[in-house]
Amino acid sequence: xxxxxxxxxxxxxxxxxxxxxxxxxxxxxxxxxxxxxxxxxxxxxxxxxxxxxxxxxxxxxxxxxxxxxxxxxxxxxxxxxxxxxxxxxxxxxxxxxxxxxxxxxxxxxxxxxxxxxxxxxxxxxxxxxxxxxxxxxxxxxxxxxxxxxxxxxxxxxxxxxxxxxxxxxxxxxxxxxxxxxxxxxxxxxxxxxxxxxxxxxxxxxxxxxxxxxxxxxxxxxxxxxxxxxxxxxxxxxxxxxxxxxxxxxxxxxxxxxxxxxxxxxxxxxxxxxxxxxxxxxxxxxxxxxxxxxxxxxxxxxxxxxxxxxxxxxxxxxxxxxxxxxxxxxxxxxxxxxxxxxxxxxx
Numbered sequence: 016x017x018x019x020x021x022x023x024x025x026x027x028x029x030x031x032x033x034x035x036x037x038x039x040x041x042x043x044x045x046x047x048x049x050x051x052x053x054x055x056x057x058x059x060x061x062x063x064x065x066x067x068x069x070x071x072x073x074x075x076x077x078x079x080x081x082x083x084x085x086x087x088x089x090x091x092x093x094x095x096x097x098x099x100x101x102x103x104x105x106x107x108x109x110x111x112x113x114x115x116x117x118x119x120x121x122x123x124x125x126x127x128x129x130x131x132x133x134x135x136x137x138x139x140x141x142x143x144x145x146x147x148x149x150x151x152x153x154x155x156x157x158x159x160x161x162x163x164x165x166x167x168x169x170x171x172x173x174x175x176x177x178x179x180x181x182x183x184x185x186x187x188x189x190x191x192x193x194x195x196x197x198x199x200x201x202x203x204x205x206x207x208x209x210x211x212x213x214x215x216x217x218x219x220x221x222x223x224x225x226x227x228x229x230x231x232x233x234x235x236x237x238x239x240x241x242x243x244x245x246x247x248x249x250x251x252x253x254x255x256x257x258x259x260x261x262x263x264x265x266x267x268x269x270x271x272x273x274x275x276x277x278x279x280x281x282x283x284x285x286x287x288x289x290x291x292x293x294x295x296x297x298x299x300x301x302x303x304x305x306x307x308x309x310x311x312x313x314x315x316x317x318x319x320x321x322x323x324x325x326x327x328x329x330x331x332x333x334x335x336x337x338x339x340x341x342x343x344x345x346x347x348x349x350x351x352x353x354x355x356x357x358x359x360x361x
Contacts, residue, residue, distance in 0.1 A: 022176070023113030030117030031177030043182055044206065044276065044302060052276040053082060057089035057285075068204040068280045068305075084207075084277050085231075086293030088158050093286035094149070099199055105145040106169055106311065109345055117176030124166030124316070125335050129186045129218065136334050141341025142167050143348070146313070149197065153315075158288055160235040162193055165339045166316040172203075172306045179306065182208055182298035188218035191317035192228040194289045198281040199311040205279040205287065206305070207297040222295055224248070225320040229290045242325040281312075 022032040053062035056071040063070070064079035094102070111119040123143075125136040142150075146167065153159040172178035185194055196205075214220040226244030228236055236244070277297070281287050289299065322332025346352050 022117070023119075024115050024117075029177075030115075031175070032117065034177065043208075043300065048208070048276045052278060053084070054278045055084055055087060055089075055280065057091060057280065057282075060087070062277050066278065068278050069202075071280055084293065086289060086291030087279060088156065088233075088286075088288040088290070089280070089282075090156060090286045090288075091282055092284055093152070093197060094284050096284070098148075099284050102145065102149075103199060103311065105143070105345065108351055109143065109169075109349065111171060114170070116180055117173065117178035118180070119171040119173075121169040122166070124168070125338070127186075127189055129188060132188055132218075134189060134331065134335070136338050139335070139338045141338060141343055143345040144342040145345060147342045149313070150315070153195065156286070156288065158229060158233055158235065158290060159193060159195065161237070162195070162315075162317055163336055163339065164315050165318050165335050166190070167313060168315075169311065169313045172301065172310040172312075174303070174306050174308065177303050178310075179303045180301045182206075182300035184210060184217040184219065184295065184298055185316070186218050187221045187295070187319070189319055189322065191319045192290050192294055193317060194294060194314065196281070196287045196312050196314045198283060198285055198287070199313075200283065201308055201310050202283050203281045203301065203310050203312075204305040205281055205299050206302055207277040207279060207293065207299050209275045210296060210298045219295065221319070221321075225326065227291070228317075228320065231291070238323060238325045241320050241323070245320075245325060 022030055024030055024033050049066045052064075052066045054065045054068055054070050055062045056074050056077065058071070058074040059077075059081075061077075061081035062084040063077045063081045106121065109121050111121060114120040123139070123141070125134050125139045127134050142164070150164050150167075153162050153164075226236060226241040226248065228241070230236060279287065279299075293299075318332050318335065320326045322328050322335065324333075326332065
């Protein structure tokens, strides 16, 4: 059970191939969770009572009392239909690798060992050029200002394999605050639940050692501002050692009584960005029931301030950032034209 399997699963992760079961919802959501769930509306940026993610489309005629759910930005129609067709066509020309829980992936970025806190970028050579415009377009999004991609991961979800992703928080040791995801092929849903585990999990405790990259008002911190924040954090460490209250923690919810499950719609061709409380205080996952047909997405990550010019490990970060500035022709990189020529030769 705790060894990699032919389907790509390992540990406690599983898919329909290794389960030998019929498709169904993942077991981490209960009927009670569904009864008390909220659905986030991209139009009014509020979460309303309900479970059916499409219920947000009734905007502005919502029912019930909403809650504020901070740390979410959804840009609909981030790419056009033609751009989606071209992007998918190019993605299909790139080899897919098996991943866990029935997914397949195409991953570009440094090699990270989250337990030993080691990172290597000697095999990191950048990204396929057909995705370059996506990264450049991030500059048009207010909360994405200054974002420097250091990992790009394409994921494929197919219902035939029971593809899903268990609730988790992206590791906080090296991956920075903002997590943008571009959704392709279908509308889907990211299900959020409050995290009540120890700070040692997901290296969450690390977030107390570096400044926030996005302010509470959604403004992006510049390197100079984060450098000043580092000084304040060092002073806070001294105060905490003297018994003072920790002022760098992030609250789980924005108001008392907020639900423990919030559903975030991911419309086709939209960009979803998680940051702040949604990034650090809530686990996110995708249920099998929310993958009715094939879905493809591309998720991006940035470095924590620790590895930026304002941080103590900026030299390591600089090597990663430089590698992330390279874009190459995927047909040449994967020798696709040569393969086609060989097949055409009688």
